[in-house]
Amino acid sequence: MRSEFSQLTIEAPDKLLDRERQALLEGDLEHLVTQLEEKEALIERLNECEDAGGEPLNALQVKVLRNQALLDSALQGIRSVASRMSALHRIRRSLDTYDESGRKTTIESLAEPKVEKRA
Template sequence: MTMLTDQTPQALILALDEILDEERAALKAGELHKLEALVARKEILFDQLNAIQDLEQAALIGVNNKVSRNQELLSSAMQGIKAVANRMSELRKVRRGLEVYNYAGQKTRYTTRGSVRLEKRA
């Protein structure tokens, strides 16, 4: 991380704008490991911007739009991760066996035999 020597509001906003573009690119590419460093850099800039007393809200409109856009991408990424985790959980259950209800309404378990193979589909 390079230190920002120009501490003017415009320079801080431009630096934040660049970080938000990097964050968007990382989210779109699925490079979630890059987000931690980007968040740390964003927090520093947010703190610096919050310390400025006479900051005009109009200067932050573009940045605010990018923050909202990136939040939507992050939410989508989280939903995808949750979906994968749920799918993996279901696959583990299938490997252990199948549970069904019999004619009397009681749960019956059928264990799987041998190795369970997953079929890859395009």
């Protein structure tokens, strides 16, 4: 029979993984940062629990893998946005043109973009 300690040790990370999944689905990455310490403490408690094992840990592993896939997708999206923003920034600084023979010429912008505030 599973002890009360190990049952609570399994239930807490299970609930945390569900909250983590919800945060990933909602794009609330700040929530992931705030629960990082709690997650580390729960993992440490799991490692200390001798009678935890079997099906409950397998269920946790499935949730961990599911959340990892969601996190990987979120990171891929962030990298994609960063790449696109970099390209847009590069476009603002220069203009690429092609002559009649197809040779590329880059014209650098001398003026810095400015924002004018009016009252």
